[in-house]
Amino acid sequence: MWQALRNELAGQAEFELVAVGLDTLGAEGCRPYIEAAAPEHPSLIDQHHQLAEKFGVINIPSSIWINEAGVIVRPAEAAPAPPSAPADAPPPPAGELPPRFAQMMGEAAKIQSDPQDYHHALRDWIGKGEASRFALGEDQVIARSRPRDENVALGHAHFELASALEIRGEHDLAISHFCAAHELVPDSWTFRRQAWSLEQSGVTGPLQRFWQGPREDAPEEWPYAGDWLTDVKKIGAENYSERFKP
Amino acid sequence: MLFRRNVINTRAFEEASGWTFKPEGACKGATCIPLKNPPGDTLDVEDIAAQMGLPVVKDKTHGLIAVGPESIGAKALTTAEAPRLVLPGLDGQPFDLASLLGKKVLIYAWAPY
Numbered sequence: 159m160w161q162a163l164r165n166e167l168a169g170q171a172e173f174e175l176v177a178v179g180l181d182t183l184g185a186e187g188c189r190p191y192i193e194a195a196a197p198e199h200p201s202l203i204d205q206h207h208q209l210a211e212k213f214g215v216i217n218i219p220s221s222i223w224i225n226e227a228g229v230i231v232r233p234a235e236a237a238p239a240p241p242s243a244p245a246d247a248p249p250p251p252a253g254e255l256p257p258r259f260a261q262m263m264g265e266a267a268k269i270q271s272d273p274q275d276y277h278h279a280l281r282d283w284i285g286k287g288e289a290s291r292f293a294l295g296e297d298q299v300i301a302r303s304r305p306r307d308e309n310v311a312l313g314h315a316h317f318e319l320a321s322a323l324e325i326r327g328e329h330d331l332a333i334s335h336f337c338a339a340h341e342l343v344p345d346s347w348t349f350r351r352q353a354w355s356l357e358q359s360g361v362t363g364p365l366q367r368f369w370q371g372p373r374e375d376a377p378e379e380w381p382y383a384g385d386w387l388t389d390v391k392k393i394g395a396e397n398y399s400e401r402f403k404p
Numbered sequence: 405m406l407f408r409r410n411v412i413n414t415r416a417f418e419e420a421s422g423w424t425f426k427p428e429g430a431c432k433g434a435t436c437i438p439l440k441n442p443p444g445d446t447l448d449v450e451d452i453a454a455q456m457g458l459p460v461v462k463d464k465t466h467g468l469i470a471v472g473p474e475s476i477g478a479k480a481l482t483t484a485e486a487p488r489l490v491l492p493g494l495d496g497q498p499f500d501l502a503s504l505l506g507k508k509v510l511i512y513a514w515a516p517y
Contacts, residue, residue, distance in 0.1 A: 160512060172507040176499075178491065180515045185494050187516050192494055200499050202491035204513075206406070211473050212422070212487040214480030215513050222486075224509040228502065230484045237512060284508060296484035303481035306473070312459040315472030319461050322406050322468050331465060338461075348515060355517030367517040 159239050163277075164199050171284050172226065177201045178209055180218065182321045182352055187367075206321050209234070210348060211314050214304035217347040217399065223283060223293075231283070231293040233303040236399045238271035256361065258371060262387055268395035272402035279404065292404060302403075304345070313342025317349050324356060332356075333381045340383065347398075354385060405471045407449050414443045417452065421471070422487045430456050433483025435476060 164175035177197060179188035184205040192201050209215040213222050214234045221237035224230050255263070279292035287293065294302065304310075320335035336353035343349055351370060357380070359369030371385030372378075390398055405420045414425060423430040429438040430452075439455050449469050453460045459472035476482050489501040501509070 173510070174504050174507050175510050175512055176501065176504070177512045177514060180513060181517070185492075185496070189494060191514075191516050200493065202493055202499055204491055208489060208491065209511070209513050211405075212489060213511070218513050218515045220513040222511040222513075224486045224501075224504075224511065226506050226508060228486045228505050230481070230486050233481060234513070237510075280510070287508070299484040300477070300479055300481045303479045305478060306475045306480045307478055308457075308459065308475050311472040311475040312461070313472075315459045315461040315470040318406050318472070319463055319468060319470035322470065323463060323466070326466060328465065331463065335461070351515065351517055370517070 161195065161197055161199070163240050167281070167284050173284055175199045178204045180204045180207050180209060180215070180348055180352070182206075182324050182356065184325075190364075205325070206318060207348065207352070210317070210346065214306070215348065216304060216343075216345055223280075225288065225293070229296070230299050231288075233294075233299050235302075236271060236276075236402065238273035238276050238399075238402075240277055241273040256374070258369065258374070258387065259365065262368070262390075265387065265390045265395040269398045270396050270401065271399050275402045275404070279402070309342045313339045313346075313349075316342065320353070329356070337382065350382075350384065350389065351386065354382060357381070407469045407471065408467060410449050410469065411446055412449060414445055414447050417443075417447055417449070419488070423456070432474075433485050435482045437474075437476075 160175060160177070167173045176199065179192065179202070181187035181203070182205060185203050188203050216234070217236065219237045220234045222230060222234050223232040283290040283292050316335040317339035320332040320339060323332040323335065339349050340353070354370035355367040358373065359366050360373040360375055361369055371387055372380035418424055423432050425443060426436065429436040437456050441455065443452060449471060450460055453471050456474065458474060461470045462468065474482065486501065490498050492498050
């Protein structure tokens with residue numbers, strides 16, 4: 159989807175798409191998806207979630223727009239797939255899925271985004287550059303970047319340490335720092351989803367890392383305060399992704 | 405930022421943090437933090453973090469020191485200038501975002517979970 163858009167836009171202007179996969183598991187976690195997509199644009203691995211610390215990314219998919227001079231003109235925001243993209247393959251009938259997955263898919267179907275508005279803005283910027291009303295000035299870019307007080311900054315340090323411990327095989331030590339990061343940076347879905355995806359789910363196959371909640375056969379072993387299904391229901395799936403703000 | 409030693413090369417800290425040490429202090433964009441004890445060729449990570457108001461979390465088991473970002477202005481960004489970003493591709497080769505200067509760039513963040 160994004161590959162086709164990138165090729166189209168790169169034919170109209172000096173433009174490049176840089177895909178960045180955020181995963182503590184590094185290339186091991188991202189490889190199947192990148193190889194399947196076979197991108198012609200840079201496709202990078204962000205094992206330590208530098209996009210969170212440096213750009214304020216809190217959820218995926220997100221984007222950051224940077225102009226020819228290396229200046230951010232739109233800070234991290236939700237990046238819906240192009241509206242012209244072919245529909246994904248239909249999901250398997252709910253009856254074939256464990257009940258948790260069926261519930262998750264039901265909630266995911268309620269997530270709202272603004273692909274038309276977002277991609278209209280993107281094309282406007284590609285065509286008009288700084289004259290586009292969607293290219294924000296420096297003050298607006300800073301003002302629209304994520305809130306970051308001392309607690310949030312401390313939460314980033316805990317997440318960094320948790321990732322480093324996980325990479326070193328210290329899963330149990332990592333959990334307490336992931337928990338601290340979740341508490342201190344409560345608006346970060348990537349911090350939570352990353353930690354949840356590292357737990358044993360009890361299911362196998364490509365959906366294994368999407369379970370993101372207690373095992374059905376050992377729910378008492380779940381080490382986190384929340385899980386994907388519970389947390390999405392708590393805020394309302396319609397609020398999961400931030401809407402496009404011109 | 406993650407460090408494995410408390411005393412490191414000052415340049416390494418600058419590259420990891422995006423802050424540059426100047427006579428007026430630690431600077432990023434138009435923001436400068438005055439320092440009581442500016443570093444020389446090397447610095448003590450915990451000391452410089454304390455001077456700059458950066459949070460520190462440590463792990464004794466592996467001797468790891470994690471330093472969090474600044475919270476100046478209560479925003480993730482203190483400048484619109486894109487921070488330095490160098491990340492590997494699947495082949496492990498580093499890619500520097502700065503190599504795309506002269507082009508419009510859309511960074512697309514995704515995750516396999």
